Amino acid sequence: RGVWLEETDPLARDSWLAVGELGGGGRADRILMAASVQPADLERLFAAAIVREARIEPGPSGRLRAVRIERIGRLVLRETLDEAPSADLIHAALLDQVRADGVAGLPWGEAGRALRARADFLRGLGEADAPDLGDAALLEDLDAWLGPALAGLRSLSDLSPARLEGALAAHLGHAAQRRLDALAPARWTAPTGNSFAIDYAAPGGPRVEVRVQEVFGLSTHPAVAQGRAPLTLALTSPAHRPIQTTRDLPGFWRGSWREVRAEMRGRYPRHVWPEDPASATPTARAKPRGT
Structure with a gap:
């Protein structure tokens, strides 16, 4: 609870008061009896109880600064800012901040x-x-x-x-x-020699997005972890639009490739669309002009 004095009270301008009696109020009690106390008196009378500590807190710019505090219990006697705290103090505070906020932050x-x-x-x-x-x-x-x-x-x-x-x-x-x-390599190399990042956080397991033409000539499905985990291949058109997602590339070549090939030939006539992609030459380019 708070306490208050009339503005005209002789003690109203004192920094510290020893309060002897309060009167009931709403959110704050009125001081009925008190005596002025000087900081030097507190330091002399309670010298053994004074705790001195430094706390780290973010300043207006977000950078950490040290606040040096002298207190008796929860009663703060003096608080000063240290704009140049020690490196050790800053270091410990940053680690504490990570512990409080979590590694994800x-x-x-x-x-x-x-x-x-x-x-x-x-x-x-x-x-x-x-x-x-x-x-x-x-x-x-x-x-x-x-x-x-x-x-x-x-x-x-x-x-x-x-x-x-x-x-x-x-x-x-x-x-x-x-x-x-x-x-668990970070990247997968396609038959063209181009490498692509593997997304290990993707739903369904590690995933690679690659243009379908760059996997021509691949007759076995790629995998990681010594063959234990097949890659999910997100195959795209030359314009990087999705056309098929598979974990069985040979099955795709034997199955729905015919329909995909017919659509791609009409949409991208300047690119090669072989009938047998498993034995075709991989490419990342369109056909030369005039061919």
Whole structure:
């Protein structure tokens, strides 16, 4: 509850009062009896009870600043701003902020999210050595993997996605990264030699979007995790419009390719549409003019 004095009361301008009696009121009680107290008296009489601490809080610009506080219990005697807090204090506060907000709140970029999705995919397959890059595991080991990346920063907004991805890669280590690349590569290379990002977070498993002409000549369906997980191929037209999604490319060649070929030949006459795509030459180009 609050307390109040009449503005004309001689004690109304004092910073500290020792209140002896209050009168009932609505939202605040009226001070009926009090004595002025000087800060020096509080520091002298309660010296053993004074707690001095520094707290970190975001300033108007979003950057962290230190607030130095002297208090007796919940009674704050003095509060001052430190615009240049120590690096250790800032570092600890940033880690605490991540613990409070969660790992998901970090500025993950596409590469960082993909790395975590690849690890999660392998764990879902039951791969014994797959690293755990889930939220709970990263929070548990937060100081070790994220701590170095926060060195010298004053705000989490200063943490770039690239720096965050680098911290995660360093946390994995070289051997685990090589194992991850072998079982769950970030990209898939088509018969044309072009490579495409694999979306391991896609519903139904790892997925690649590729123009159908670039998989001509492919008679077996591509897979990852040593053949345990077939890729979902989202096949598109030369204009990158979807035409078929499959996890059985040979079955597609033998089945509905005839209907797809008839439609594509009419819509894109300058491109090659072979009757037997499994033995055709892959291409990323249209036919030369005049052919």
